[in-house]
Amino acid sequence: MTAPETERTSVPEAEELRERALASLTTARARTTLLTSCVEDPDLTAQHSPLMSPLVWDLAHIGNQEEQWLLRAVGGREAMRPEIDGLYDAFEHPRAERPSLPLLPPAEARGYAAEVRGRVVDLLTAADFHGSRLTEAGFAFGMIAQHEQQHDETMLITHQLRTGPPALTAPDPEPVPLFPGPAEVLVPGGPFTMGTSTEPWALDNERPAHPVDVAPFWIDTTPVTNAAYQAFIDDGGYETERWWTPEGWAHVRQHSLTAPLFWRRDGGQWLRRRFGVTEAVPADEPVLHVCWYEADAYARWAGRRLPTEAEWEKAARHDPVSGRSTRYPWGDADPGPAHANLGQRHLRPAPAGSYPAGASPLGVRQLIGDVWEWTSSDFQPYPGFRAFPYKEYSEVFFGPAYKVLRGGSFAVDPVACRGTFRNWDHPIRRQIFSGFRTARSEAL
Structure with missing residues (x-):
């Protein structure tokens, strides 16, 4: 009929x-x-x-x-x-x-x-x-x-x-003044709607929308920068076992990790290789090419922790005035160049504090674009999950072997990036365009 x-x-x-x-x-x-x-x-x-x-x-x-x-x-x-x-x-x-x-x-x-x-x-x-x-x-x-x-x-x-001369070029992001805002913001506690049932091109692991109650917490206003991460290195972060999980410490020792992937020390200066170019590590950019173990260890060293996936999404989507969960931190409009560093428009993250037009209602910046952000959560299905159109997209990866990353990087196109989009990888992965921000529970 x-x-x-x-x-x-x-x-x-x-x-x-x-x-x-x-x-x-x-x-x-x-x-x-x-x-x-x-x-x-x-x-x-x-x-x-x-x-x-x-x-x-x-x-x-x-x-x-x-x-x-x-x-x-x-x-x-x-x-x-x-x-x-x-x-x-x-x-x-x-x-x-x-x-x-x-x-x-x-x-x-x-x-x-x-x-x-x-x-x-x-x-x-x-x-x-x-x-x-x-x-x-x-x-x-x-x-x-x-x-x-x-x-x-x-x-x-x-x-x-790949090694060899550069094959790709792109303009750098616009320089911005040193970010003057607060280092962290308080996200109020209470329920919010996580996931989606209405986004037409959302993939199966983003569905269905469901209520989640999140306790109040503080979250970094911007991703952790290279300068901040260098302080962790300089303080012996890679030599101090107490900052690492047992699995992370074993991984660091086995593979002799001393810095993010593609970094090397030249005298008193850190250099990195980026798409065939060797350059000084820029202090104000979000740190890049760190695995989950490194992000978690830094957070412990800083007296903080990685946000849970639900905390990250609440910070990115919850509007405390209307109570709605929006598509993006800035609202429901599709991303534009003023909102986020997406689509391989640049071949690097923008400086921390960039894109004020893309900030959340609480003032959290760069939740979309620049670097994928590790969360503390394992990749698990939402309540009511149904594999579609094939279980190999998400279902076979559910479990403690994979950690969730959120937000997208400069290498992500807007069609594959939204406030509900979920990425995942093994906690040892560093070749991906991954960074992080930290959180802490509200003091009682």
């Missing part, structure tokens, strides 16, 4: 969804092209770290996922290259093994991804945005745009790991 016209997506709404989906896919593909065309083919096929895939694997995987979910699942089309599905199944082949696979060479991978995209654009022109849960509000197209942007961030990490 056909649903009444009033219950279906109106023509203007359908056209708006079509334009949004096309714009998101186009933006992602332009970035993929940049990341895979700025180096020669040998750099595309090489494995620059056993932690990462060859760039050419990511390129064809992006096309293969788009074909499987949009052309096959949504469009009902026959498989274009069924014989390659297994090669680009992320769960079938660990990253360290992928260079040994019979991968598509660069030209063929580019051609395959381009052909898939051409067919997807044709499909999008006639797509029904009300036919199923997969197509409702263009979800499948948004999911694929987010998937490509997530792999673009992964490829940017690979670019950071």
